[in-house]
Amino acid sequence: MKQDTLLNVSRLKMHFDAGKGKTVKAVDGISFEIKEGETFGLVGESGCGKSTTGRVLMRLYEPTGGEVRYRGKNIHALDESESFQYNRKIQMIFQDPYASLNPRLTVRDIMLEPMEIHGLYEGRKGRLEKADELLESVGLHRGFANRYPHEFSGGQRQRIGIARALALEPEFIVADEPISALDVSVQAQVVNLLKKLQKEKGLTYLFIAHDLSMVKHISDRIGVMYLGHMVEITASARLYKEPLHPYTQALLSAIPIPDPDIEDKRKRIILKGELPSPIDPPTGCVFRTRCPAAMDICAAEKPVLKEAEEGHFVACHLYDGNMKKEADGVKVTVQTS
Structure with a gap:
């Protein structure tokens, strides 16, 4: 069955002013597409522009050139209503589970905040029930909701981050090196969880990583970046069997x-x-x-x-x-x- 293209990146550039008339070309004219329901792995050495690409898709940066289209619409030219909906449909799982959760909030409040901003579910009672369901969906007991982030291990914190990303029922998730800060014994658990949630909820992932051995197990297709450029794109199995x-x-x-x-x-x-x-x-x-x-x-x-x-x-x-x-x-x- 042919998959529809969910997101299309065309000649994307993201340059930064480095002062003294110099420019950092973090991303310099890359193009790729992500199909609905697939996992697209983005790999390369540190500093090649992977995370910058993810941040542009999240609209944290305004690109220097090129465009990103989500379901055919330029994400940097949306009106206020479309922009609000896009912010709900695309979520991010961050690299550092220690820094990405507010230490002053309980897990429950961390989960409720995005729901309240977008007015989802039926009142506070409905949101509380949804928060408990999400915790259980990522393998955590609902009784953990009253605890603070510092009371959890790195793997548990990342599960909380995943649950928070799911709170708005997104279609597309940018996973920015979500396992690199975790112990090796925990990495496989988180990857298996992401695959399970994708199957259950029909999610589409951009999975950013530098560990090629792990990317192989979760990605349908893989793009390889070097110094801000895309150098190769193909199916995961083919890339590992016959890299060009x-x-x-x-x-x-x-x-x-x-x-x-x-x-x-x-x-x-x-x-x-x-x-x-x-x-x-x-x-x-x-x-x-x-x-x-x-x-x-x-x-x-x-x-x-x-x-x-x-x-x-x-x-x-x-x-x-x-x-x-x-x-x-x-x-x-x-x-x-």
């Missing part, structure tokens, strides 16, 4: 495989050099200064994200003309698993 972009190949080669025979034979790709500054990115392809397959054209022309194979988009000159090539003796198709 040299940067994606390097990222995946760093994921350990729990099989000593495979791990011993596998090729590890070590990127040379430091991550360039978003204030002064390289000309042409922003990855060329660290790419083992860089060619002369990479410095002269910026690659365009295009379909190299059906449903598999990549921004790399190695795939110009839909042909896999070799450059400088470096074979670009690398087995990563």
